[in-house]
Amino acid sequence: MSQPLQGQSSAFQSNKIQNMVDLFCPYHKFLVFNLVQRNLKLKYKKSVLGFLWSFISPATTALVYYVVFKHVMKVSIPNYLTFILMGILPWNFLLTCLGAGLDSLVTNHNLLNKIPLPIHALPLAECLSAIINFTFSLPVILVVALLLHVPITWGYLLIPFFLFLLFLQSFSYALLLGVGFVYFKDLRHAVSVTIQLLFYFTPILYKVEMVPESFRGFVYLNPLSMIFSSMNQIASEGIIPSPIQFLHATFATVVVFTIAYFTFKKHQYKVIESL
């Protein structure tokens, strides 16, 4: 079995679609599996408690936001608790992908420069572990929804689709961060600040319709916005996302992923050398 051609200076191989699939490490499935298994084992070693700790932090944040925005600011969104949970928990997943993705490259730099390894396997494994952890918290949201008598419609079946889009975007951002790290070692600080701002540009605490028309453009420019707005409207009112939301979310994901793919492919060897 001949391995795919390696290291051709900076020339791209001709089959781009095949190469995009390579970002998911088809030749190193066992490696990714191994890494994810290790991550999960570490987390769940103490069985349920391990999971609880990673759930409690975002859940507490969500609760605080709920009290402040619903009861103090008196925002008029129905079933605000599930609305918020379905925004904060996926947002936390995104943050984990970014942080753990970059960390995995930095802490394993010795590994990466001494043995040939598809370096994107590491952030991929981190993102997969994060999405698995997130999946365990979905039943909790469902239970909260049931308790609050939120309409559980067929819309709930669409949530995995939007989560899949979110996963693709999060993985893309993790790769872009990895490349950014080559050039700016203190990127982490800039990213922290940007992420905090981005949080408010994403419809997590509010509905898109509530944003005054003059600002709404900014929200639409955010590739994550329609993913979150779709998910939280399903979770709070059971409304099925509109075709525009579908198209925007899908198109934005494709664009982000393509940019990440080309940027990463171009710079991936530099990442190894600069770690």
Add this chain to the structure above:
Amino acid sequence: MKNLMIELKNVSKSFTYSENKSDNLKKVLIGFSKLKFRLMGKKTIQVLSDLNLKIHQGEFVGIMGRNGVGKSTLLKIISGIYSPTEGQVYVHGKIAPLLELGAGFADELSGYENIFLNGAILGYNRQKIQDRLDDIIAFTDLGDKIQMPVRNYSSGMLVRLGFSIAAHLDAPILLFDEILAVGDVGFQEKCLNKIDQLYKSGKTIVLVTHSPEQVKMFCNRCIVFDNHRVIYDGPTHSGIDAYLKVF
């Protein structure tokens, strides 16, 4: 005509670094605000120059040269860790590299778990590794110590484990970078026997070494580097002379 396993065409490799390294976003932004658009002093280190190399199946190539002349970089380029600055590299077959002591091992895992990790990194699936597991463990002679976390291994133990994994995973191309220096006499002998066995079974082996004896023992082809270029590429006996002349 035997299969071409490794080919390098006009390969050059250089590393650049800037002296006033603005790899800091803060520095760059401050630089802009003070309108300092100074050009960073960039230094380039040329490690390999215009290298052309073809290695066919079944060859046992010995690579020699002073320290720092580019031998390890060459192996890293062949194995895909580094990408050449210029030129192309073609590799036709899976590679089992043994480039540095303990490369590919996770410190906190045991030797046993690291066999799976290492195999996974090299692109093998669980079944393939499972099939060879007993052979790998037996060869290392580590016994119970295989269950110890790798961070507690001595360098000799590391080389036993690393070599055993690389030697048993059945990759058609093997790259060894000065790894036989460590390891006790018993293991050295075991290693050399195993390498002989691998060579006879048709594997392509590239060995970087400072030991003319090892080269004489095995290699049918010898490449000598000096000043980042190949100064000799041919049969072993003259190769060794060329290597010794370098000093």
